Amino acid sequence: MLGNQLTKLLQDTPPGIEQTLALVTDFDDILIHGFARLTEEHTATLNALAAAVAATPLGERVGEVVAKLSTGSPDSEQLALLAGTRAALLGAVHDALLSHLDTILNRSRAAHDESAASPSPDPEAENLLTGCRSWLHELAITGWRGVDHELVASASQLIGPLLANPKLRRMAVLIDGFAAELSACCPIRTADHIPVRRWADLWTRAMLLSYTGGWSADDSAGLDTVSGRLLILGADVHEHGTAMQVQVHGVLEPTDDSTPRLVRTSVAVAKVDTIIGPAMWDLLQAYPVLMTALAERRSIHITDLPALPSGDLVWNEERAKVGDPADPFTTARIQLASALAPAVPALDRHPVQIAEPVLMEGYKVKRGEDLSVIVDGVSLPIAVDRLPSCGPLTPQLVDASSACIGLLRWDSGQWALQPLAVQSNKSKKTQVAVHNGDWAKGPTDPKVAKAQTRNGDAIAVLRERAGRLLRR
Amino acid sequence: MNAEDTAWLQSSTIQVIKPIRPRKLAKVPFVELADGRLQGVVSSGSDISRVYVSSITAGDHTYSCSTNNNRPCGALSWGLCKHIQALMSEAVVQYGTERVARYLRIEGDVEGLSVPELIRRLNAQHQSLPSSTVFSRFLHHLSYLEVPATTTPLPEMHWFPSTLAVR
Ligand SMILES: [Zn+2]
Numbered sequence: 303m304l305g306n307q308l309t310k311l312l313q314d315t316p317p318g319i320e321q322t323l324a325l326v327t328d329f330d331d332i333l334i335h336g337f338a339r340l341t342e343e344h345t346a347t348l349n350a351l352a353a354a355v356a357a358t359p360l361g362e363r364v365g366e367v368v369a370k371l372s373t374g375s376p377d378s379e380q381l382a383l384l385a386g387t388r389a390a391l392l393g394a395v396h397d398a399l400l401s402h403l404d405t406i407l408n409r410s411r412a413a414h415d416e417s418a419a420s421p422s423p424d425p426e427a428e429n430l431l432t433g434c435r436s437w438l439h440e441l442a443i444t445g446w447r448g449v450d451h452e453l454v455a456s457a458s459q460l461i462g463p464l465l466a467n468p469k470l471r472r473m474a475v476l477i478d479g480f481a482a483e484l485s486a487c488c489p490i491r492t493a494d495h496i497p498v499r500r501w502a503d504l505w506t507r508a509m510l511l512s513y514t515g516g517w518s519a520d521d522s523a524g525l526d527t528v529s530g531r532l533l534i535l536g537a538d539v540h541e542h543g544t545a546m547q548v549q550v551h552g553v554l555e556p557t558d559d560s561t562p563r564l565v566r567t568s569v570a571v572a573k574v575d576t577i578i579g580p581a582m583w584d585l586l587q588a589y590p591v592l593m594t595a596l597a598e599r600r601s602i603h604i605t606d607l608p609a610l611p612s613g614d615l616v617w618n619e620e621r622a623k624v625g626d627p628a629d630p631f632t633t634a635r636i637q638l639a640s641a642l643a644p645a646v647p648a649l650d651r652h653p654v655q656i657a658e659p660v661l662m663e664g665y666k667v668k669r670g671e672d673l674s675v676i677v678d679g680v681s682l683p684i685a686v687d688r689l690p691s692c693g694p695l696t697p698q699l700v701d702a703s704s705a706c707i708g709l710l711r712w713d714s715g716q717w718a719l720q721p722l723a724v725q726s727n728k729s730k731k732t733q734v735a736v737h738n739g740d741w742a743k744g745p746t747d748p749k750v751a752k753a754q755t756r757n758g759d760a761i762a763v764l765r766e767r768a769g770r771l772l773r774r
Numbered sequence: 775m776n777a778e779d780t781a782w783l784q785s786s787t788i789q790v791i792k793p794i795r796p797r798k799l800a801k802v803p804f805v806e807l808a809d810g811r812l813q814g815v816v817s818s819g820s821d822i823s824r825v826y827v828s829s830i831t832a833g834d835h836t837y838s839c840s841t842n843n844n845r846p847c848g849a850l851s852w853g854l855c856k857h858i859q860a861l862m863s864e865a866v867v868q869y870g871t872e873r874v875a876r877y878l879r880i881e882g883d884v885e886g887l888s889v890p891e892l893i894r895r896l897n898a899q900h901q902s903l904p905s906s907t908v909f910s911r912f913l914h915h916l917s918y919l920e921v922p923a924t925t926t927p928l929p930e931m932h933w934f935p936s937t938l939a940v941r
Contacts, residue, residue: 323784327783327784451809458914462914462917465918465921466921468922468924468926471924471926471928472926472928472929472930475928475930475931476930476933479930479933479934482791483790483791485808486790486791487790495779495782496782497782497785497788497790498782498783498784499783499784499785499786500785500786500787500788500790500933503786503933504933507930507933511930517926518924518926519924519925519926539935539936540928540931540932540934540935540936541931541934541935541936542791542931542934543791544918545928545931545934546936547928547931549927549931566927567925567927568925568926568927568928569923569924569925570923570924570925570926570928570931571921571923571924572918572919572921572923573918573919574915574916574918574919575794576794576796576797576799576868578793578794578796579796581796585923586923588923589923610927612927612929614927616925616926616927617925618925649929650929652786653786654786654787654932654933655929655932657932686938687789687935687937687938688787688935688936688937689937689938690935690936690937690938691793691936691937691938692936696938697938713785713786713787714780714781714784714785714786715780715784720935753796754796756798757796757797757798757799758798758799758800760796760799761919763799763800763803764799764803764916764919765919767803767817767825767916768916768917768919768920770822770823771823771825771842771912771913771916772913772916772917772920
């Protein structure tokens, strides 16, 4: 990414974003206080919300709901419609930001095709999703300030059954992560801070997921498949107390010689809060092909891997073989500019989902309270707090770097660079590259490995306890 | 409005739960600050299939220790047993002295206090609590290790970025 591209990205903000986000902020304020007692200000917000989507397919129904709200608090379905409206506003913000970025990067993006992965009906899942919806309803009626331990705890009986159904894994990790935060902030009535946008996001997301049903990798049969060479760009790591996901970004060179594509593939595990840092990779050792490719920076040959329209390849070890060494920086230099980006599914149109791989080179790092990269005098914040707990990247390494493969992110009203890998010229002869996935087969830094040994094998200890205590 | 306030209002990814530090799990496999208590599970030194459920209540600092079958801990008659002491020291590793002290509402400056010093600050009295609640929370905790891994992409996890740990 060049200096003039960065200038355009940061200076020519697409019109309408600020106004739209102001509306979202007003809506989120209602969730602080709850839908049980709407003030005049809240009613005005809801009217503005309805006006904003009046010309869309949602318009008429949202108008009706908002008109009724002055006489009583909303039911689940009405709340879901309001959640849908909020999501549509953020969807518009997402689209404006991403198309702005695509134009600047000259990145072509596939057209969207919603037909491919439709969930199969599952009555048991429907019951659970109804349970989730009624919890979400209760939360919204109560408002964050009124949420107490009892209301948070009532979600806990949903978590087990949600986790037991592979189709509902997305809802399970979402509700579990959300409830843990609510619980950690109790009593919320007197909490210093409330993560206003964030909790409204999580609530909205869960509300929408409760209607879209479930899908799991087991339902891949009807999907298109792809074959070819997968060149890894880097690993993005997500985690909360009880879940971890590694999402690998790469460029797929299809065997049919069609245009190389930007793709992702993910593996995720359940965990507990005491399994943290590099030890988390141990939970992923059932995926030796993917972990070896990450740790040894190799390409992967894939055969008939199911592909979702979102550009997500549904990982399957049996359809993948570790290939030759492939330097991600070479891949980024040669392939990134021309690879075809995937479409974004309707539900994923939210700014938090923007994670566009870019290569930054020839920059200087500015040290302040936070780090920024400076290219041709233009400054882009580095999302230092997004350096994963399980990998070797540190603020010091980023500070000393001169090239970076990263994901462009947008949060809190600004763009930031999330490093996946950095390269530095430590001496003139040796270029040192450090990647998020370097420790996928265990830490290669002896000091880190030693610290891990000192603490013993957390997973083995807990598995032993589980084996002895769970089934008695 | 400063940057931190802005983030609380406008960030989709602000870290709400403070990170914890890794620790040895062998002796005390489970520690939590929850339900208004520092509570957890301590493995018995002599019988591998027995565990002690120990807790200290925030505010009044009453403590409890019994086996998972609700038998009272024999060592309690001489004051705080070694299980509660182990629970406290592992909690300090996991959360840090300050956070544990604040949660338990231990008064005064606690910076730099050792675990025995921290325990002396408790004005503790025994009050027996049933072990079942904490024990079943522990079993729920363990059950996560039995949930199979998945290759289903989880876009929701973008709201939960991994963040730089305290190493
Ligand atoms: Zn005891």
